[in-house]
Amino acid sequence: MFIVSKKMKKILAGLIVLPVVLIGSLSLFGFPPAYLFSATDVATGIGAKLLCSSRYVSLFSQEQAFDDLVQYSSILQQLEVEYDEANKSVTTSLFGLSEKTARYLPGIGCAVEYAGYEQRSELKTQQVALSSLAWPKGNNIGLQNERLSNVLRQQVQQDNELGLNTRALLVAHNGRVIAEAYAQGADASTPLLGWSMAKSLNSIMLGRLEYEGRLDLNETPGFEQWSEDERSQIRVTDMLTMTDGLGFSEEYNPGDDATAMLFTVPSSSDYVMEKAALREPRSHFNYSSGTANLLSRLYQETLGDSQDSYDEYMRAIYRPLGFQNAIFEVDASGVFVGSSYLYASARDWARMGQLMLDDGIINGERIVTSGWIRRATSPNESTNQKAYGYQWWLNRGNENLRWSDIPEDAFAAQGNRQQYVMIVPSLELVIVRLGWTAGSYPVNDRFSAIAQSL
Structure with a gap:
């Protein structure tokens, strides 16, 4: 007969109590109990x-990086954080149940490290010298419109008095940056996280491949994993318009597809590649960061390997656009995280907008065709959300305008925490707003006021 000692009883009791305490703690801090293990x-x-990129890409202080992080959930205040400033890495642990390390590499930023994945560290990256030429080719923006600059400074001040955490606001008009304002540790050279605005650059990268005859967007992506089932009918254009029908959840709870893909696995695209088709292509819009990362995977597979896709991005996108302070991060598998991880200065984000405004040409070089621009900014065929093009949010397409006081032809890249690059072709206008806003942002009021101040 097995007899349990008093000491063993205490150990067993502790093992029973610990999960109960953790479940209670996670519930208290905003995570449902069912997500106990995925939450850590x-x-x-x-x-x-995020701490790694904030510290070593955006060059924010450790304090600001942590303050930004914990706005997502108060449970993140419980993280134990260790910075290795010499090696530019950050290690976090939670309740002793999970520990991860993210490391910065020049030119490709930060990613969580996973055993057996060496693709990032093997990449040969390029350093591009800063240019003093006139924007958008270089960083010289010339004389500013003082009246509009005052408007922007006032907007930033008002935003931050309201707790909206606006860090950059920029206006380009008729092909020139005519006003900009910065706050909260950011300046004209600070690479700021655009979150889902990366999707819009992702689409441009595929448009470039189409222009060069390397990819047909009306064909299927040709993924081997999809060849034997209904996913073989999905076209690249269906993926670009988020009407591919894949079952991907974008709720951002622990255990949800989006959070699992971005924060718990070495390869975002591998994670999504296994998702089944739930609907007929083109019938239903389903916003999916997973699909965006499959588009990044397609970019790489079209070109070859991680080094090939990085080199092509630098040759055909980074240098022609005149990027000065941009880092497009890759995951541990070496694939661009096209859903989320482009860090760029406000002037760099404006370059992307100027390319779209100028019909696919920037700095005298055509990047995408005018036909691609037209298709990228046209409503999709879905029944539930037509005002979305090739990874661009449109003002038109639904019954009502998305931004009621802004011209109908406007469209925008948008990202979490209220990041915006808005293009208004009828006004020859590009507006960039970058910040860290937890709730909504009065984009219609703010941007229409800017337009009226031109």
Whole structure:
């Protein structure tokens, strides 16, 4: 007969009590009990990744990086954080249940490290010298419109008095940056996280491949994993318009597809590649960061390997656009995280907008065709959300305008925490707003006021 000692009883009791305490703690801090185990992985993943990029890409202080992080959930305040400033890495742990390390590499930023994945560290990156030429080719923006600059400074001040955390506001008009304002540790050279605005550059990268005859967007992506089932009918254009029908959840709870993909696995595209088709292509719009990362995977597979896709991005996108302070991060598998991880200065984000405004040409070079621009900014065929093009949000397409006081032809890249690059062709206008806003942002009021001040 097996007899349990008093000491063993205490140990067993502790093992029973610990999960109960953790479940209670996670519920208290905003995570449902069912997500106990995934929550710890997500927390350490988002912690290591965002703290690393904030510190070593955006060059924010450790204090500001942590203050930004914990706005996502108060449970993140429980993270144990260790910075290795010499090696530019961040290690986070939570309750002793999960630990992750993210490391910075020049030219490709930060990613969580995973055993057996060496693709990032093997990449040969390029350093591009800063240019003093006139924007958009270089960083010389010339004389500013003082009246509009005052408007922007006042907007930034008002925003931050309201707790909206606006860090950059920029206006380009008739092909020139005519006003900009910065706050909260950011300046004209600070690479700021655009979150889902990366999707819009992702689409441009595929448009470039189409222009060069390397990719047909009306064909299927040709993924081997999709060849034997209904996913073989999905076209690249269906993916670009988020009407591919894949079952991907974008709720951002622990255990949800989006958080699992970004913060708990080495390959975002591998994670999504296994998702089944739930609807007929083109019938239903489903916003999916997973699909965006499959588009990044397609970019790489079209070109070859991680080094090939990085080199092509630098040759055909980074240099022609005149990027000065931009870092497009890759995951541990070496694939661009096209859903989320482009860090760029406000002037660099404006370059992307100027390319779209000028019909696919920038700095005298055509990047995409005028036909691609037209298709990228046209409503899709879905029944539930037509005002979305090739990874661009449109003002038109639904019954009502998305931004009621802004011209109908406007469209925008948008990202979490209220990042915007808005293009208004009828006004020859590009507006960039970058910040860290937890709730909504009065984009219609703010941007229409800017337009009226021109």
